[in-house]
Amino acid sequence: MPAALLIPAGLGLLFLVLPLAGLLIRAPWTTLPERLTEPGALTALRLSVQTATLATALCLLLGVPLAWVLARVEFPGRRLVRALVTVPLVLPPVVGGVALLLVFGRRGLLGGWLDSTFGVTLPFTTTGVVLAEAFVAMPFLVIAVEGALRAADHRFEEAAATLGASRWTTFTHVTLPLVAPGLAAGAVLCWARALGEFGATITFAGNYPGRTQTMPLAVYLALETDLESAIVLSLVLLVVSVGILVALRDRWMTTA
């Protein structure tokens, strides 16, 4: 065991674990129950869970068909489309927020039309939060589901066709159940990413308590006024993240 590898490995681990330990050490354990039930914390938590869930639902609705097209349909430019889908993955979320503003903002490409036709405004609303989170989180879902679709034996779909199943019935009764584990893993990853979303949300939806202030935004704000509150909120996010990791590990990561 060469020390040249062991020492940096140990340092690397320490670097990753120490901040989390710091969070636990500095947490105000005695006042935790009151802190957690403060109206501000609860409101932010509820909003976060709601918007992340809605964003995941939106991603499922649009992302699963997109993944299916990428995995099952041969068309020119498919590689380009796949690359485009992954852009939000590497794009700084703040840039995503700016881009969303340019499209859905009051004077944006679609925003003006939405406002004048339907009276719908998206920026700085809860719907805006959902959009921002979905924009950032959807690639996680699409990539996971597309991978699952590619790994699934498409001949099951042929077998379904020989039994009289239409394309749609085959999709709902055969394809989706076959990729269910991948779909669930993708949805959980998507939800976790949406829950932690900060940059695009604050840029596109702002920071209004009860309306657009999600947990990460609340943490950031609390940091300037009330450190203990920030620690408590961070702790909640940490618990949720670890919970997701454990759930993923037990159910998919070992078998996949």
Added chain:
Amino acid sequence: MSDRLLDARLVVDRGVFRLDVPLRVAPGEVVALLGPNGAGKTTALRALAGLHPLTDGHVTLDDVDLDRPATGGWVPTERRSIGVVFQDYLLFPHLSALDNVAFGPRRHGVERRAARATALEWLGRVGLDAQAQRRPRQLSGGQAQRVALARALAVAPSLLLLDEPLAALDARTRLDTRAELHRHLSAHAGATVLVTHDPLDALALADRLVIVEGGRVVQEGDGPSVTARPRTDYVARLVGLNLYRGRADGHGVRVSPELTLTVADRLDGEAFVAFRPAAVALHPARPEGSPRNTWAGTVAGVQRHGDNVRVQLDGPIGVAADVTPAAAAQLRLIPGQRVWVAVKATETHAYPATG
């Protein structure tokens, strides 16, 4: 139409490979497409199922064009009256055996409860009603094969297609399953096309064999006629015969520039000569004074073959000979050894190469 439920000419171009197989199957008839790997059998089956479009020709089932590129006629897979048993069965892993079998009836508009009843009845027919609630991965290979058969038959298809139905089974299961499969295929009122590379499966299951090589039909007929009169090396090997093609002139067939075989049958023109490896005798010196075909050969290979030894010989014609181990020891058969090969005219079978 009574004599041909299925009428097809399957033409599929796949780059350099071209499949061109005419196929007619009567109601209740079981036809086996037999051929080596890569002969185009599975492509033919996929074309019948609509999983691969034809380039030319047609598939007509019950007087309806399912696929006819010339007129643009096309019925998609899900609207064809077919049932397919895939080589590895492709039972839906997320459904029980019962729901796998009920899947077809459900898609054909049967209400859930009735579909399940039909499925249970079919599982009963293949002897698996006790395993109805099991998932495919909890079934043995033989059981999965029977569920796959029940699933294909539960929609009462006009055309039943089976792709190497026994290939995935071990030898012992295969024997039982083959007998049972034969029973179900005989009971099937529609047309049946099965694809296999195993001559035993084909002979045991089919009324008629269609032998496909390189995308073309090289021979067609019932089991006895195909096994008695092979027309290609592939078929001869399958049925274990030595086969030669040559020009006949009365009782002689010239099978190579240096060798004319004397045969019992009398015929003229292009002809095949076939004889069993066991009919070939080997001698250390030229045998005298008997009405035999004799020629000098060189041992190319020696293998155990059942209780005997199979000797491959080079010479004017390549030939396989089955001799007893005692004879093999006496002749000291080692590769390169020269021996005399003798075949009695009465052991040969000669027949015209045309028609």
